[in-house]
Amino acid sequence: MIEQTHLDAPVLELVTRERTMALSTREWKFRLAGYGYAIKDVAGEQVVTSLLKGTELGKLPHTLH
Template sequence: MHFTANNPMIIAQVRDFVMSERKSCVSDREWQHRLKGYGYDLRKTAAGTVLTTLPHGRDVCTLAI
């Protein structure tokens, strides 16, 4: 599943997918590694953790972790 638009429905689906992957992982490091396999990365900001696309680094959404 790859991010393709700023459609709120797609963003919600991507967020649900990413958070379900988190439940399958034993650590944040494993989670980030798995997300990279799907073309995503995590970036820590003052606003929280932001999900971005790889390799371009486009922000997808902020995650409540």
């Protein structure tokens, strides 16, 4: 179950910045892992998670899919 629907502004900025610099989705996910984040599919939504704690941080905006 997704607890938080929106990402905090600093995390969203990082995810967005890394997406614009990456040439592919695979590279983007690899770059995010370097910052301790991952993207997983939950109930049809893409969710940003913390790799360290395994917690869901919030839904990824559809514009970044």
